[in-house]
Amino acid sequence: xxxxxxxxxxxxxxxxxxxxxxxxxxxxxxxxxxxxxxxxxxxxxxxxxxxxxxxxxxxxxxxxxxxxxxxxxxxxxxxxxxxxxxxxxxxxxxxxxxxxxxxxxxxxxxxxxxxxxxxxxxxxxxxxxxxxxxxxxxxxxxxxxxxxxxxxxxxxxxxxxxxxxxxxxxxxxxxxxxxxxxxxxxxxxxxxxxxxxxxxxxxxxxxxxxxxxxxxxxxxxxxxxxxxxxxxxxxxxxxxxxxxxxxxxxxxxxxxxxxxxxxxxxxxxxxxxxxxxxxxxxxxxxxxxxxxxxxxxxxxxxxxxxxxxxxxxxxxxxxxxxxxxxxx
Amino acid sequence: xxxxxxxxxxxxxxxxxxxxxxxxxxxxxxxxxxxxxxxxxxxxxxxxxxxxxxxxxxxxxxxxxxxxxxxxxxxxxxxxxxxxxxxxxxxxxxxxxxxxxxxxxxxxxxxxxxxxxxxxxxxxxxxxxxxxxxxxxxxxxxxxxxxxxxxxxxxxxxxxxxxxxxxxxxxxxxxxxxxxxxxxxxxxxxxxxxxxxxxxxxxxxxxxxxxxxxxxxxxxxxxxxxxxxxxxxxxxxxxxxxxxxxxxxxxxxxxxxxxxxxxxxxxxxxxxxxxxxxxxx
Numbered sequence: 001x002x003x004x005x006x007x008x009x010x011x012x013x014x015x016x017x018x019x020x021x022x023x024x025x026x027x028x029x030x031x032x033x034x035x036x037x038x039x040x041x042x043x044x045x046x047x048x049x050x051x052x053x054x055x056x057x058x059x060x061x062x063x064x065x066x067x068x069x070x071x072x073x074x075x076x077x078x079x080x081x082x083x084x085x086x087x088x089x090x091x092x093x094x095x096x097x098x099x100x101x102x103x104x105x106x107x108x109x110x111x112x113x114x115x116x117x118x119x120x121x122x123x124x125x126x127x128x129x130x131x132x133x134x135x136x137x138x139x140x141x142x143x144x145x146x147x148x149x150x151x152x153x154x155x156x157x158x159x160x161x162x163x164x165x166x167x168x169x170x171x172x173x174x175x176x177x178x179x180x181x182x183x184x185x186x187x188x189x190x191x192x193x194x195x196x197x198x199x200x201x202x203x204x205x206x207x208x209x210x211x212x213x214x215x216x217x218x219x220x221x222x223x224x225x226x227x228x229x230x231x232x233x234x235x236x237x238x239x240x241x242x243x244x245x246x247x248x249x250x251x252x253x254x255x256x257x258x259x260x261x262x263x264x265x266x267x268x269x270x271x272x273x274x275x276x277x278x279x280x281x282x283x284x285x286x287x288x289x290x291x292x293x294x295x296x297x298x299x300x301x302x303x304x305x306x307x308x309x310x311x312x313x314x315x316x317x318x319x320x321x322x323x324x325x326x327x328x
Numbered sequence: 329x330x331x332x333x334x335x336x337x338x339x340x341x342x343x344x345x346x347x348x349x350x351x352x353x354x355x356x357x358x359x360x361x362x363x364x365x366x367x368x369x370x371x372x373x374x375x376x377x378x379x380x381x382x383x384x385x386x387x388x389x390x391x392x393x394x395x396x397x398x399x400x401x402x403x404x405x406x407x408x409x410x411x412x413x414x415x416x417x418x419x420x421x422x423x424x425x426x427x428x429x430x431x432x433x434x435x436x437x438x439x440x441x442x443x444x445x446x447x448x449x450x451x452x453x454x455x456x457x458x459x460x461x462x463x464x465x466x467x468x469x470x471x472x473x474x475x476x477x478x479x480x481x482x483x484x485x486x487x488x489x490x491x492x493x494x495x496x497x498x499x500x501x502x503x504x505x506x507x508x509x510x511x512x513x514x515x516x517x518x519x520x521x522x523x524x525x526x527x528x529x530x531x532x533x534x535x536x537x538x539x540x541x542x543x544x545x546x547x548x549x550x551x552x553x554x555x556x557x558x559x560x561x562x563x564x565x566x567x568x569x570x571x572x573x574x575x576x577x578x579x580x581x582x583x584x585x586x587x588x589x590x591x592x593x594x595x596x597x598x599x600x601x602x603x604x605x606x607x608x609x
Contacts, residue, residue, distance in 0.1 A: 044512070048427035049439060051420045052483050059480030060446045063457035067449075070456075121351075128348055139348055141588070143355045148587030150541035150559050153580040157362045166377025168361075202358060207534075211489070214530050218496035249492055256447055256485060263450040266543060284450040291452060304453035311448035 071301035078295055090302035099278055099286065100303065107282040107307075110193060110200075111262045117201045119254060122208025127242075129209065130216045147206035155270035158199035162186050162271075186272050189279035196267040196280060203267070208253065215249040216242065251322035258318075259311050283307045359584070366390065366578035373573055389578035398553055399579055402561030406540060407586060409471050409557055413478040414536040417486050418528050420479070425490025426516070430499065443484040451481075455548050462549060469552050477545050482535045489534070493527030494520075536590055540583075558583050 074086045094100050129140050146154065162185055164170040170182035179185075186195045219241065227237050265285035268274065274281035274289060281289070283303060291300035365373060366389050368382040376382055393399050427433075428440065458477065459468070467473030497520060505515035543559040550556055556564075562583070565576040 042433070045427040045431035045433040045436070048423040048431075052424035052443075052487060053439060055420065055476075055480040055483055056443065056446055059458070059477055060454070061442065063454040063461060064446075064449065066457035066460075067453040124347070125351060128344060128351075131344065133344060133348065139352065143351055145359060145584075145588065146355050148537050148540070148590070149359070149584060150543070150562075150580075152541075152543050152559055152562060153362070153583065154358065156576070156580070157358045160365065161358060161361055163377070166374060168378050168380070171378055202354065205355075210530065210534075214526065215492070215496075217526075218493070248495075252488055252492070256488070259447050263448075265450070284452065287450055287452050297456060301453060304450050308449040308453075312445070315444055315448065 067301055068305055070297055071305045073298050075298040075301075076294070076296040086298070090299050091306075093299065094302060094306065099281065100283075102278055103281045103283045103286040106193060106280065107262055107284075110197060110268070110282050111258055113197050114200045114204065114261045115254065115258050117197075118204040118257065119208055119250075121201070122205045123212050123250075125205060125209040126212035126216055129213050144206040144210060146203050147210070149203065151203065151264075151266040152270055154199055154203050155196075155267045158195065158202070158267075159186070159271045162195050187276055189276045192272055192276060193280045196271050199267050199271065200261065200264075204257070204261070207257070211249060211253050212246065215246050219245045248322065251318065255315055255318045255322075259315065262311060263307070362577050363581055365573060366581045368574065370572075370574050389574040390582065393575050393579045393582065397561075397565075397575070397579075398556070399561065399582070401554065402556050402558045403582070405471060405555060406558040406583075409474050409478065410536045410539040410586075412475045413482065413539040414532045416475070416479045417482045417535045418490075418531045421483050421486030421531060422490045422524065422528060424483070424487040425492075426494050426520075428487065428491040429494035430502075443487060446481070446484045451544055455544065458545075459548060467549075469550055469555055471555055473549055474546060474555075474557065477549065478535075478539045478542060482538055486531045486535055489531050490524070490527055493524055493530075497523050533590060537587055540587055 071090055072085055072087060074083050074089070076082070125143060129136070129143075133139075149157075159167075161167040161169050164182045164184045170179060170185060173179040173185075174182040185191045223241050224237055227241060232240065262282075263284050265282060265288055268280055268282060268285050269288060272280040274285045284307065287300045287303050287307075290296050290303065364382055367385045367387070368376065369384055369386045369388065372382060372384060428436070462468045462473050462477075467476065501519050501523070502512065502515035505519045506512060510518070541559060542557075543563070546557045546560045547563065550560060562576060562579060565572055565579065
């Protein structure tokens with residue numbers, strides 16, 4: 001951040017003499033002269049925002065526009081003499097691509113289950129951590145730990161846990177009678193997606209828990225005290241105070257998290273590489289395969305653009321809902 | 329407290345501890361397994377795969393990771409990149425979050441939408457354009473390049489996070505200070521900043537962790553051993569040593585230490601619940 005600016009530092013704007021202390025009466029009178037500062041007041045938000053906008057513009061938006069332009073070109077390293085603009089050819093090819101359709105379906109499953117469990121378990125955890133209990137400090141530090149584990153490392157660890165030869169999970173499931181024998185779940189095309197989903201739930205709960213906990217702690221505690229004196233039940237306190245307070249935070253974190261998870265292929269890539277028979281291939285892992293295995297960057301970009309458009313639609317719907325939610 | 333509450337209390341408390349215990353098990357078991365593999369001697373890794381406890385424990389894997397590999401270099405690079413990213417991002421995002429929270433201005437919705445847009449596409453899509461741009465300006469293969477990229481990608485979320493923290497602080501506080509003659513910046517520094525500390529600490533923690541674990545950009549933008557970060561270094565264990573699982577998991581355990589320390593540090597601020605306390609007073 002460039003050093004935070006305040007009114008007096010702005011060049012070319014009327015300056016207000018620095019007054020250290022004023023009585024409330026004088027201050028009221030000074031309100032009028034404050035309008036003289038309106039220009040700096042108008043500029044101020046942009047000054048606070050400019051470093052963020054510059055970073056995002058240069059490092060994300062410019063490359064993004066280039067990336068989108070790739071989707072209208074033929075950029076396949078295996079066809080080096082066949083490059084150039086091809087219009088919507090890449091997109092037309094998508095319509096006949098059964099792998100793409102499967103990946104789209106898997107993306108929905110992967111995202112839905114991951115977000116659902118991460119959110120509810122995370123909210124539950126945050127509410128637990130917002131109460132008093134013995135050893136809270138240490139518990140809190142420990143339950144947040146999964147978030148600190150690099151995705152690749154958690155993917156490797158979970159792949160071990162799911163492995164029928166060297167991991168315990170298939171044996172447990174067999175002992176519980178859920179599996180007939182300890183076989184490889186990650187190799188079963190009906191179940192394989194659950195491997196990365198479980199890893200993702202484990203990895204993502206702390207994220208929701210931390211955000212929710214921080215939001216919970218910003219709720220003034222006297223509201224609860226007042227409600228309790230008025231005889232509100234815990235459930236009433238939850239629905240009438242906690243939820244409305246958390247709603248804006250919930251809407252934004254659920255939305256962002258959904259989008260991240262839909263785009264997040266690290267776990268899938270390390271645990272199953274999209275297999276068996278593409279049964280765990282989601283759109284973003286399919287993009288990776290297309291770009292770096294088939295070296296077809298044009299087609300990969302087209303898939304990415306479709307995913308981007310879907311995410312934008314989803315975000316629009318959720319933002320509409322949030323507006324309604326916050327108004328109530 | 330009402331009588332109804334008192335009657336259900338022991339049950340609630342019991343349930344609470346049970347829930348905490350269950351969650352702890354879920355959160356820690358994979359980490360225990362990671363540690364277990366790191367501590368198991370190589371020749372027992374497969375034969376004792378499913379046993380809950382290794383019959384023999386060794387620190388050989390840890391020792392060889394530190395002494396025989398470039399682990400320490402990766403480690404230092406990751407610390408540099410993650411800390412710088414976390415601090416720069418938090419500063420930039422705090423300013424932006426404050427602007428979103430306190431001002432109504434032209435173009436606000438457009439900037440918010442652009443920030444949302446940055447969260448919506450797979451990063452793979454822009455890797456090769458970024459690669460070309462970084463190659464042109466000489467940022468390829470540098471830690472500075474990584475810091476710049478990570479900062480940019482973390483700013484949007486960090487901004488939303490900071491905005492919601494600022495939203496939680498009543499505007500009356502700085503207005504009162506400004507009515508008393510403080511400039512906005514003075515009001516920010518003396519009144520608002522202390523209240524935002526837990527939020528900033530949380531943001532710092534998020535961004536640090538995100539930068540610490542990031543693999544894709546590091547993999548694509550870095551190819552020299554001197555500037556490799558930790559996750560990329562871990563990948564080299566796969567190829568260089570034909571997957572030396574013991575060493576890899578040992579390195580993984582070591583990589584967790586800074587994150588753990590960081591979380592312990594961040595926690596103090598989260599737990600203090602400064603916001604609610606101060607707003608009341």
